[in-house]
Amino acid sequence: MTGIEEVLSEAGQRVTPSASERERIEGLAKRMLAKVQAEVQRAGLDAEVRLDGSVAKDTWVSGEADIDIFMRVPASIPREDLGEICLKVARKTVEGYPQRERFAEHPYLEAWVDGIRVNIVPCYKTKKGEWKSSTDRTPFHTDYANERLTDQTRREVRLLKRFMKGVGVYGAEIKTAGFSGYLCEVLTLKYGSFRNVTHSAAEKWTRNSVIDVEGHYRGREDELPRLFDSPLITIDPIDRGRNLTASLSPDRLEEFKLACRCFLLNPSLSFFFPPKRAPYSVEEIGHKMTEHGTSILFMLFESEEVVPDIMWGQLYRTQRSLVNALQQNDFLVVRAAAWSDEKRRHCLVFELESSGLAATRRYVGPSLDRIRENRNFLDKHLNSPRRVSGPWIQHGRWAFQEKREFADARSLLQDLALRQGSKAGIGRILEASFKKGLEIFRNEDILGYYSENPEFAAFLSQYLDGRPIWLD
Amino acid sequence: MTGIEEVLSEAGQRVTPSASERERIEGLAKRMLAKVQAEVQRAGLDAEVRLDGSVAKDTWVSGEADIDIFMRVPASIPREDLGEICLKVARKTVEGYPQRERFAEHPYLEAWVDGIRVNIVPCYKTKKGEWKSSTDRTPFHTDYANERLTDQTRREVRLLKRFMKGVGVYGAEIKTAGFSGYLCEVLTLKYGSFRNVTHSAAEKWTRNSVIDVEGHYRGREDELPRLFDSPLITIDPIDRGRNLTASLSPDRLEEFKLACRCFLLNPSLSFFFPPKRAPYSVEEIGHKMTEHGTSILFMLFESEEVVPDIMWGQLYRTQRSLVNALQQNDFLVVRAAAWSDEKRRHCLVFELESSGLAATRRYVGPSLDRIRENRNFLDKHLNSPRRVSGPWIQHGRWAFQEKREFADARSLLQDLALRQGSKAGIGRILEASFKKGLEIFRNEDILGYYSENPEFAAFLSQYLDGRPIWLD
Incomplete structure (x- = not known):
């Protein structure tokens, strides 16, 4: 106790x-x-x-x-x-x-x-x-x-909702991709109490757990992973064809499970009512960025006012496309994030090990016993205007050193945002907004914007700290 | 014709x-x-x-x-x-x-x-x-x-030796790890002529080719790859237990095969008697390094005069150990090389995409369903003085951002050379020489040394050009 x-x-x-x-x-x-x-x-x-x-x-x-x-x-x-x-x-x-x-x-x-x-x-x-x-x-x-909840279980639902809000996993909208209110009710009806929900989440939910309160699939639960592809399957009591956890992000699910584990080990009111973390001061955030030692690029832009869920959908989709493009160009992406005031101001954040790479990179050919492929490889690269060295033989393959197309992440992002646009997977609203005015800031360049936007400051502080508040 | x-x-x-x-x-x-x-x-x-x-x-x-x-x-x-x-x-x-x-x-x-x-x-x-x-x-x-060679085959042996010298694969000593003179004789006796040797090397030698002139293993050739682990197996005619190509480097073998292919496609005297490439001038080599856009680190040191084969053995072994250590610390190694005047002056060369990394790196934990391992991972990293951010959840795992031990390749090499020594796989002679005086130069820092050492200049010119001379 x-x-x-x-x-x-x-x-x-x-x-x-x-x-x-x-x-x-x-x-x-x-x-x-x-x-x-x-x-x-x-x-x-x-x-x-x-x-x-x-x-x-x-x-x-x-x-x-x-x-x-x-x-x-x-x-x-x-x-x-x-x-x-x-x-x-x-x-x-x-x-x-x-x-x-x-x-x-x-x-x-x-x-x-x-x-x-x-x-x-x-x-x-x-x-x-x-x-x-x-x-x-x-x-x-x-x-x-309403047909099933009692005074007691209504209290349990409220506890579960508040706990989920406290640990940051509540809300089914695209921005959060967490747990909906109805899902909280279904979970409570399934397990009977808040404690039982947390206990099951912490100890029992595995990769293919199924929650099927009404027993729509009783005796056929093993068919479900083929029907619903998601890390947790929750059958809607009033619609056997619907998985209530289909849009739950796998990271949100894991955060909830971990928060439940921590809560049961060390119960505290702060899971429900976390203390607010004060954002870092401008000086502190500058120090924090220096400490990271990484290159954090901020793509800042404004849009017409857009329905938030549509905007978040485009922000996340664009973020994924840009992360892929950065990685394909050899940039090491530590993390990416998106921020929006849900009105006009938006920001995509890319934290890279470094925003500058060597001016050249190595191109390695196919295995040397593939004679025809090697001939093509040599023909292509021997005549390339980007070649600066090679070919030499290394580990059984031809290797060339050639100039990179993009050695600087900012130029790459600019090219993707302003020239390639939707072909590079950039959302239509963002594509239009980028053209009207895109600023790309790096590390300390953001400090002016930081000091003028408290909402952004709260976001960036949490981002740079990194830890979920319930681990404090 | x-x-x-x-x-x-x-x-x-x-x-x-x-x-x-x-x-x-x-x-x-x-x-x-x-x-x-x-x-x-x-x-x-x-x-x-x-x-x-x-x-x-x-x-x-x-x-x-x-x-x-x-x-x-x-x-x-x-x-x-x-x-x-x-x-x-x-x-x-x-x-x-x-x-x-x-x-x-x-x-x-x-x-x-x-x-x-x-x-x-x-x-x-x-x-x-x-x-x-x-x-x-x-x-x-x-x-x-002498019992088997004729006037005609002696001429073929000479051609083969000169061709191998011309394309840079002749010499069984550690420095080259190429083909010995006796091997040239055995190959000629096997195939009858220089042309047949080149034709076989170009078109027929595969991963497990066996050359067994005396037929010591006739009918049992498929046992040989288990007895001898090497990309080409050549049974010594006078000793069935010995593989004459055991010390042939796989890269030298591939270079020879490719040179044979190129020669047969486009026969020319320059395979036998390659024109000397003039080393780059100091200005040109500086330009060439800028063009590479990489960080080339030169570890320069002097030793007492040592038997060359012993020195080359230690140089290569040390080079491999240092490449491994660089890679384990996240440096991208484009190429490494070693140079020695075979007397007192020696140099290890490491070409890196960049000699500086971000001050921090990401540490990613085990899969979140491994509860005990995650607890250990969190305990260790939450209390680490190197932590600057995290943990956050990313792709189903905990992630931390922590300060690197070595963000600068030169410091890492210095630490390995001067502090860790043989524990880090550094040869004994090198370990002692490093302590007496090790200089680590980067890119243009080497230009003074370059201008004073024509032998080193020839080596570095060939290194930076990269292409085998027979591809000109």
Whole structure:
């Protein structure tokens, strides 16, 4: 008994909403629901409006409620009109409040009302299993959870959500690629309690673990790895064809498992409520970069305001393409990261062992017993204007020394960003933004930007420290 | 008929000694033989003195005769005395001429008499097959060749030797690790002519080719790769237990095969008599190094005068150890080379993509499902004073960024040379010489030394050009 009971008791109290918070949130939810209903009627839209998500399920974490209002429209409305028609109505209902479009398979509206996030989400009113879009399942998720959750398990869900937030793995959106709220509910229903979830994650989840609460595949679990290719398989209770952990990043999963292990070894409230790390001062971050001794390249650019999930998708895809190109050109990539203020400012970060390579590199031919291939190899390289030395024989092969196309990583990134563009796997939005203005900074060059952007400073501080906060 | 007959006819004339050269060499050989015999008698040594080697076999290349005089002593003389006793006698016979000790399994004497190299080599007078040292076979080689060679095949041997010298693969000593003179004779006896040797080498020699003139293993050739581990197996006609190509370097073998291919495609006298390449001027070599864009480190040192074969053995062994150490510390080694004036001055050359690395490097742990190994990995690295960042999770493993022990290749080489010494695989003679004075130069730092040492300049010019001269 190293205090795990005490930790859970204290955390349990802090995640459970008080009567007054409950009253405030539920009151706002009711008012917003009525408002959307009125607006739907006024527009003559045939839509069922209902409250869904964690407030409907009473599983929100104290202080962090989101209100999700779903507009279920008939399947007869064409898919391409769904967003536009419903968003128009939705926008009216939150007129005067800060709002922006977001995206999860199709667009929805996010607004901030009295300090609470309100999502207004269109979907189709379908029968179970006849989904037209993936959000069509949400009302069924709500009903499923409400039929099974108890006061006790609702508390466990809240603990699990807060723990996942604390260790940085909560959130199914592209940016995080972590665990969704519904997944937390399913895990809790499966294992019965927060402690059991953490215990299973820490000790029992292996490469092909399957979570199948409703037993859709009972007795046939070994077929599942062929059906679903992911490091953890979680069958949606209301849809046997859907793996709830398909978009969970393998690194997020591992982080969760490790955090669970550490928590069970050394339980502490800080897993749930981690102390904020102060960002490094400008001087400290400069020192930290010097200490790294690496070349950190920052690609800074601005875009028109874009739906965040689309932007994150492009940022990550572009980052992967650029890492591949850097590696193909012999740069040793230590790590890469992406940052966005989710409005206009974005940054791709590439940490390299060194941003400069030797001006030349060695080209090694095929095995010498392949006579024809060697003749081609020699013909090509003997006449190359880039040749500076060779050929000589080394370990049974011809070798040449030739000038590199890119000995400097910054030039390579510039070429990829500004000349090759989408051919090099750069996302369309980024391609356009790069052309309007791309700055590539190296190490200390970033310090000015760092001092002017606290959000970026927090990101870069965490990046350079590297350690998950729960290891402190 | 692209002139191969003409080329061979012209080369044949040039490699064959004239009557006057023959008279001069054979006369000197006789006189030296008599001198050694007289000195042996005077010393009361029980030794049979005889002429061996290419002059005895009439296979020397015009203008390049060496005179080999063998002193065959009874097997009763202890091995450790053989060198000393015989060398004392040998030294007397060439008193007043430049001379130095050399080494091939045991010591022998090399002297220069009237511009001709004379080797006086002690060995045991044994029966065939009862060898006490490997030079005991030489008289049997002489007799074997003389029984079988004709005027015609002697000319073919001369062509082969000169071709091998021209393309740089002749010489069995450690420095070259190429083809011996006796091997040229065996190859000629096997294939009948120079053209057949080149044709077989170019088109037919594969990984496990066997040359077994006397058919010692007839019908059992497939057993040979298990008995002899080498890329070409040549059974000594007079000793079935000996592979004459055991010490042939795989790169020399490949160079010979490629040179044969090129010669047959494009026959030319320059394979036999390559034009001398002039070394680069100091300005040109500086330009060439800049063009390479690499970091070339030169370890310069001096030693007491040492038997060349022993020195080359230590130079190559040390070079390999240092290359391994550089690679283990993440330096990308393009090439390494060794130079020696075979007296006191020596140099090890290491060409690196870069002699400086990032101050830190990434350490990646075991797969995360290995719980115990990961705990050890974390314990070790979390507490390391070299840690600058991490751990973070990357591709299913923990990763740390830590300071390198050696980010600069010169410091690493200095540490290996001066502190670790023989523990790091550095030869004893080099270890002692390093302590007396080791200079490590990088790129242009070498230019002063270059301009003062024409022999070194020729070596470095060939190194930086890289191409075999027969590819010009």
